[in-house]
Amino acid sequence: MTAVTEPGLGALAQPHAPARPRRRRKVDAFPYLLLAPAALMMVIVNLVPIVQGMRMSLLKLNQYTLSQFMDAPFVGLRNYRGVLLDPANPVHSGMLGALRNTALYSLLVTACAVSIGLAVALLLNRDFPGKALARTLLMLPWVVPTYVVGTLWGFMWQRDEGIVNHVLVDVLHVMDHKPFWLIGSNTFFAIVIPTVWRAWPVLMLIFLAALQAVPEELYEAARLDGATAWQRFRHITLPALKPVIVIQVMFQVIDNIYSYNIVAMMFGKGAGYPGEWGDLLMPLLTRQSFSYWRFGEGAAVSFVMMAVMLVFVAVWMRTFRRSMTDES
Amino acid sequence: MSAPSRPARSSALPAWRWLSALVLATGAARASALELSMWVMPVTTNAQNDIPALIAPWIAAHPGITVRVTVLDWESGWNKITAAAASRRGPDLLELGTTWMPAIAAMGGLEPLSAAQLAEVGNGAPYYPELWKTTQVFGRRGVYGLPWYADVRAAFYRTDVFRQAGVDPAQAFATWDSFHAALRRINGITVNGKRIGALAYAGKNDWNVVHNLAPWIWNAGGDMLSADARHSALDTPQALRAIDFYSRLAVEGLVPANALEKDSDILEGAWVGGEYGVIFSGPWLMRRIFEAPPGSGVRENFDVAPYPAGPHGHATFFGGSNLAIFKGSRHKAEAWDLVKYLGGKAPQVRLSLLSSMMPARVDAANDPAWTSRHPVFAKLTAIAADGRAYPPIPAWGPLETVYTKHLGQLAELTAGIGDKYSEPAMRAMVHDTVTEANKVLEEAE
Numbered sequence: 001m002t003a004v005t006e007p008g009l010g011a012l013a014q015p016h017a018p019a020r021p022r023r024r025r026k027v028d029a030f031p032y033l034l035l036a037p038a039a040l041m042m043v044i045v046n047l048v049p050i051v052q053g054m055r056m057s058l059l060k061l062n063q064y065t066l067s068q069f070m071d072a073p074f075v076g077l078r079n080y081r082g083v084l085l086d087p088a089n090p091v092h093s094g095m096l097g098a099l100r101n102t103a104l105y106s107l108l109v110t111a112c113a114v115s116i117g118l119a120v121a122l123l124l125n126r127d128f129p130g131k132a133l134a135r136t137l138l139m140l141p142w143v144v145p146t147y148v149v150g151t152l153w154g155f156m157w158q159r160d161e162g163i164v165n166h167v168l169v170d171v172l173h174v175m176d177h178k179p180f181w182l183i184g185s186n187t188f189f190a191i192v193i194p195t196v197w198r199a200w201p202v203l204m205l206i207f208l209a210a211l212q213a214v215p216e217e218l219y220e221a222a223r224l225d226g227a228t229a230w231q232r233f234r235h236i237t238l239p240a241l242k243p244v245i246v247i248q249v250m251f252q253v254i255d256n257i258y259s260y261n262i263v264a265m266m267f268g269k270g271a272g273y274p275g276e277w278g279d280l281l282m283p284l285l286t287r288q289s290f291s292y293w294r295f296g297e298g299a300a301v302s303f304v305m306m307a308v309m310l311v312f313v314a315v316w317m318r319t320f321r322r323s324m325t326d327e328s
Numbered sequence: 329m330s331a332p333s334r335p336a337r338s339s340a341l342p343a344w345r346w347l348s349a350l351v352l353a354t355g356a357a358r359a360s361a362l363e364l365s366m367w368v369m370p371v372t373t374n375a376q377n378d379i380p381a382l383i384a385p386w387i388a389a390h391p392g393i394t395v396r397v398t399v400l401d402w403e404s405g406w407n408k409i410t411a412a413a414a415s416r417r418g419p420d421l422l423e424l425g426t427t428w429m430p431a432i433a434a435m436g437g438l439e440p441l442s443a444a445q446l447a448e449v450g451n452g453a454p455y456y457p458e459l460w461k462t463t464q465v466f467g468r469r470g471v472y473g474l475p476w477y478a479d480v481r482a483a484f485y486r487t488d489v490f491r492q493a494g495v496d497p498a499q500a501f502a503t504w505d506s507f508h509a510a511l512r513r514i515n516g517i518t519v520n521g522k523r524i525g526a527l528a529y530a531g532k533n534d535w536n537v538v539h540n541l542a543p544w545i546w547n548a549g550g551d552m553l554s555a556d557a558r559h560s561a562l563d564t565p566q567a568l569r570a571i572d573f574y575s576r577l578a579v580e581g582l583v584p585a586n587a588l589e590k591d592s593d594i595l596e597g598a599w600v601g602g603e604y605g606v607i608f609s610g611p612w613l614m615r616r617i618f619e620a621p622p623g624s625g626v627r628e629n630f631d632v633a634p635y636p637a638g639p640h641g642h643a644t645f646f647g648g649s650n651l652a653i654f655k656g657s658r659h660k661a662e663a664w665d666l667v668k669y670l671g672g673k674a675p676q677v678r679l680s681l682l683s684s685m686m687p688a689r690v691d692a693a694n695d696p697a698w699t700s701r702h703p704v705f706a707k708l709t710a711i712a713a714d715g716r717a718y719p720p721i722p723a724w725g726p727l728e729t730v731y732t733k734h735l736g737q738l739a740e741l742t743a744g745i746g747d748k749y750s751e752p753a754m755r756a757m758v759h760d761t762v763t764e765a766n767k768v769l770e771e772a773e
Contacts, residue, residue, distance in 0.1 A: 063431060064435075064722075066410070067414050093764055158586070159585070183743045269591045291726060294771075
């Protein structure tokens, strides 16, 4: 036995053993070689525009200096001061309202979409006839592109001709009069509801996949111990889904803070201003930097938003690091 | 041994030479064929075919020149044109909305016309003076193109509705007061089984917010900008009076509240569908009227009238598109020749017949081919005499966004929800508009 194994072990101790690290180095270089094109593309597609955008935010880049582009006058941090602190700055105008709306919108959409997605995933995580068909049909809202969602709901919210008021007032008799949804404070709900409508199905699918990975034995054991449905959900399902929920909430918050299409399609035919209760940060940023031709200030707001989001992601990841990596 | 190969070589050589000659000849032919690149907007429903057909006679007269027509759309066209102007890489000639032209010219994106070129077109004499003004930049010397077609606004009204309500249209559109009284009489009557809303105009979600309001301001003696174009003039007593009158039409329910959440396109369809008595629109609405099914009632029962006269007349909004030579063009002489051709009478009449947009030349707008097509076209030509364009300032684009953003919010007040309309509330809204507009104008200096 030893005669068979010894040469192998002994070979490690041979003087020519240093040949191995050389081989290992070759093997180590290969993955980097494979990654190189992707890394290069990342630099070209992401890093270069970020650096360029950062420089733009320090320039007086507007309608009158656009032809100079990167050679436009350097103004240091003046764009940042203007958009953040100067109430008379056109890009600043309405920013607090848009900030408030975006925070509420993001919280509400995330909470509703995650809750509905989880609830429906729990319902679908059991056997019943037509389960596959139900799952497919429920995914339909997610398949519809956001710009189509915005356009369609824009029609559905019309006070007199829209189907929403028809259902609420004429069919269900929930209300005694037809309210405006596209004018006034209801505008906020007019953008929240379509966003939730489109967002929850994909969350449902992700939660369903995660639920199917939870061992059935845990539930059986809990049942034997007399655990109620709520206790099983509270102590088995929720902890098992926590890593997925944590990461999906983060994605939702990011998506919703950067939300643009639905508002733009629903209210984009004039100045793109949906009113005090419908304006979000991205439509505001697009309108007030592109329509006003204030590209330097627009870039400054973009970087402020990016910085805020980076802080949010860092805090979130730090807070839930254990939940995201813990298999249990 | 080598002998047999020689004939083969000698026979292959001429073939190779022939091939080379053919390739060179093709290349030379290509080099001599000059291609002009032209960007246009969808002025007709089938511009990709209609514009080449329009310029076909010019192509026939210029052998060796071809024109590649690219149809942009109004939404993305602005970004594409500004990017071209900034990079100096773009078409040879292009169509520009009248309010876009000063901005692109100020960016250095357009080639100014020379004195000789201006002389060739009579120094602009054949065109409507207000449209000719839009080919220039306010306060600067230089002309950057030719007017191509015009957008002129008028009141389109249902004659059967007015008849049933016993309202004389001539009286109705005479003054603001008579217009107000007429709207009150036609509002809510039932015609062909439909309850009529007196007037349709859109709220915030529409690109016509400013164009709809401007004639009322002008006719009240106000203006969009101060005389030196350095400040917003929306807070003058005249302009405020006009905004108040216009808003109260909605507050009183003469503009149905549900119109305020729609855009012009939908409202025009609804007007053609018989839901409203009056709508202020342009010549393109004729296309929709012609397409309405026979017996729909509207085709046989409509007419146009000028804006009701305010204390200072009955001006209307005058816009449209101009043609210009791109600064970066390498074929400016040929591009000018084509611009000049399209600025001529016959092509303008032909384009108007294809598009239902009004010719920008006075003689073309009075040509029987246009005026006899339908009595309404002749009336639009007459109304155009009072047409008025915005001051051609480079900052008009951002300024119009500011105006549209704030004035569109009048719908929030006039729809009767939340803060109810009041003159102080309207004044506060206008004050915000003026503050932001002045900041944009200040930047322009």
